Amino acid sequence: MRRVAPLAVLLLAAALALGASRPVTDDEVNAVAANLRCVVCQSLSVADSPSETARQMREIVRERLAAGETPAQVTAFFVERYGDWILLAPPRRGFTLLVWVVPFVGLAVGLVVVALALRRWSRPRAAGAPAAPGIDAATRERIRREMEQHGR
């Protein structure tokens, strides 16, 4: 294990030397940084924060992209060190999947409740229920016909 580490460092250095000089645009850096939490801020991304820490983190993002890493690899680099906490959007797996699913489940349940309530309110009164006082059968029939006409 102890012999592997220097070798890995050497290989990485070689990869850096070969892969270096790939120009990385600010947009590329910000695309990755926008998903990372600025660690010294409250609810601000590394792309948006003017803090010195965020600037250093953007620099790390830039260096790693320049060395040939993909945006996903750069993100993984930060997750490995900080945990999922560093991500502004919780990952769509495990416990944090709930955050993505619950709003839609809530919406579906709400829609069902509204639909049921609407049906209940619009349903004609049961046959046995007493008719509204003061309206005879003929008037009721006329109202029904007229509503049908207007309905079309």
Add this chain to the structure above:
Amino acid sequence: MSRGVLRWLIPLAVLPVLALLAYGFWIDPRGEVRSPQIGKPAAPFALTTFGGTPLSLEALRGRVVVVNFWASWCVPACYEEAPVLEQAWRDYKERGVTLVGINIQDKDEAARKFMSQFQFSFPNAMDTSGKVAVDYGVYGVPETFFIDKKGRIRERKVGAVSDETIRGHVERLLAEPS
């Protein structure tokens, strides 16, 4: 479902949501973050101390290492723990423990003033690029990491470290076989 039950159910359904919100606002968004680093090998670093000597973690393998991240602007936590750190270093340096101070997000002059104020005699270095701090997943100062003789991070303390905490962790790690 009768109307009476519904009348109670709807406000009741709001309660779990309110409870979740209350919990969310109550907890410290930073204090509870668990580091994924515990149990993993500590990231190597090679810095130069304020005194100009090289400081690397590799060279300290076999010793219990306490790495403390600090800044001179970190008031009051860093000022509270500074005397504790220096005392721990004096008590333990002959017993196989090294204390390493890593200064982050700071100005050279301010950092030196801080060190002389507390008469720091343990090795301190500035992490100018912030890379060491990121490697350790540091999100604020002070943060203290306890590294065992095999070079693994075993404990992490966010905020000012107390005398009991340092001694507790250090004694436990010292007692382990190397």
